[in-house]
Each structure stands twice: as structure tokens, then as C-alpha cells.
Amino acid sequence: MAMGMMGFWVTHPKNPELHKVDRDFVFLLNSYDIEPGSSTPKVNTMLDFNLWTWNSRVFPGIDSLVCRQGDRVRIRFGNLSMTNHPIHIHGHEFEVTGTDGGWVPPSARWPEVTTDVAVGQMRAIEFDATDVGDWAFHCHKGHHTMNAMGHGVPTMIGVDQRKIAEKIIRIIPDYMAMGEKGMADMGAMEMPLPDNTLPMMSGNGPFGPIEMGGMFTTVKIRKDQKPGDYKDPGWYKHPKGGVAYELK
Numbered sequence: 069m070a071m072g073m074m075g076f077w078v079t080h081p082k083n084p085e086l087h088k089v090d091r092d093f094v095f096l097l098n099s100y101d102i103e104p105g106s107s108t109p110k111v112n113t114m115l116d117f118n119l120w121t122w123n124s125r126v127f128p129g130i131d132s133l134v135c136r137q138g139d140r141v142r143i144r145f146g147n148l149s150m151t152n153h154p155i156h157i158h159g160h161e162f163e164v165t166g167t168d169g170g171w172v173p174p175s176a177r178w179p180e181v182t183t184d185v186a187v188g189q190m191r192a193i194e195f196d197a198t199d200v201g202d203w204a205f206h207c208h209k210g211h212h213t214m215n216a217m218g219h220g221v222p223t224m225i226g227v228d229q230r231k232i233a234e235k236i237i238r239i240i241p242d243y244m245a246m247g248e249k250g251m252a253d254m255g256a257m258e259m260p261l262p263d264n265t266l267p268m269m270s271g272n273g274p275f276g277p278i279e280m281g282g283m284f285t286t287v288k289i290r291k292d293q294k295p296g297d298y299k300d301p302g303w304y305k306h307p308k309g310g311v312a313y314e315l316k
């Protein structure tokens with residue numbers, strides 16, 4: 069396995085029975101500095117990137133990783149960005165089965181739910197898709213699951229902004245108070261944005277706004293997904309009684 073500038077090279081073994089899996093996914097991690105409203109990346113940025121991408125795409129623009137229940141699944145990723153990414157899965161444990169140095173012998177593997185991928189590194193992870201559902205799969209750095217946002221704003225948590233908002237609205241009719249209860253408010257807002265700007269957090273699921281961006285997608289595991297079929301089956305339909313509810 070090797071990484072090119074913006075492509076991923078996979079050399080399959082001559083013997084297809086070696087390291088055989090049912091699903092094999094591959095993507096690259098990269099980052100950009102693109103100011104909201106701008107269409108030009110700032111190519112001289114060294115560290116302060118604001119868009120965190122898989123194959124240059126952000127959630128909800130990243131395809132789901134679709135599996136059939138019982139599949140042995142491999143996901144290979146290479147880090148082309150200038151920081152490390154703890155890649156994390158929900159609902160399953162995986163093993164790191166491959167590194168830049170080659171395949172990891174089974175005796176040297178241990179169960180994990182997160183693996184940190186350093187700058188320039190690649191990892192192959194494998195797991196058995198035992199449990200049906202839509203499982204979050206993402207970088208565990210909080211701001212890597214958000215899209216570009218302004219950094220020059222004060223912390224407004226706990227500040228009652230209603231009075232001040234009323235005053236500002238007299239001058240700027242479109243003004244919107246932000247972040248009083250934390251950033252999750254933002255996902256549900258339909259805030260007007262400049263052209264060519266992604267919302268900071270986005271995506272809608274069966275239970276409302278998902279409030280994610282950047283390096284986030286879902287692993288969708290279905291019982292009736294056909295072998296080799298990667299078509300998105302839509303959101304998981306929970307069996308009756310399978311969804312948490314508020315006890316009154």
C-alpha cells in the first residue's frame with residue numbers, strides 16, 4: 069500500500085485468498101483553509117485549517133460505508149493533513165491490521181474503537197459487521213467534525229443575549245444571537261450564509277438535525293444488503309421498542 073499526492077494506491081495480493089475481506093473501503097484525510105464566503109483556499113496556511121475532509125469532502129457530503137451484516141470489513145485511510153486524527157467507530161471494535169510497514173500479524177493485534185493516525189501515516193482497520201444500524205464513524209477531534217466557522221467570537225455560553233439582540237436588531241435587522249446553550253443550537257438554525265459557505269454543522273437524520281460536519285460519516289449495516297452492493301439503504305428502520313424515549 070502507498071499514498072500518492074492526491075490518490076490512494078492499493079496493491080492487491082497475487083493470491084486473492086490472502087487477507088481476504090468482504091468489504092474494502094479506502095479514503096484519504098486532508099484539510100483546507102477556506103474562509104467562509106471565499107472560493108480560494110489559502111495555500112500558505114501551515115496549521116490553522118478550517119475544513120477537515122475525507123477525499124476532499126465533508127459531512128453530509130461523504131458517502132456512508134454500507135455493509136451487509138456478517139461481513140468482514142476493512143477500512144484503509146491515509147493522513148495527508150498536517151495534524152493527527154483519532155479515527156473512531158461506534159458499535160463495533162476493530163483491529164489495526166495494516167500499517168505503512170505492512171500487515172500486522174494476528175498475535176500482535178488488540179481490540180480498539182479509536183486509532184490515531186499521525187501525519188503521513190496510513191492504517192488499515194478490520195472488524196466484523198455484527199450489529200445492524202447506522203453507526204457513527206468519525207475523527208474524534210471535536211472541531212474536525214465541524215465545517216469552517218469564524219474564530220474571532222467571544223464565548224457566549226450562559227449569556228442572556230435577548231436584550232442585547234433586541235438592541236442590535238434595530239441597527240442590523242438580520243442579527244442572530246449565537247451559542248447561548250453551546251454550539252448545538254447552530255445545527256438546527258437556518259442561518260443565512262454568504263455564497264460558497266458550508267454551514268458549520270449540518271445533516272438531517274431520522275431524529276432531526278445531526279449537527280455534524282467535516283470528518284464524519286456513518287457505517288450502515290443491514291441484514292438484507294446484497295453481497296457487494298454498496299448502494300445507500302437509507303436510514304435504519306428501528307424495530308418496534310428499539311428507540312429510547314423520555315419516561316414521563
Ligand SMILES: [Cu+2]
Nearest residue numbers: 153207209212
Ligand atoms: Cu481529525
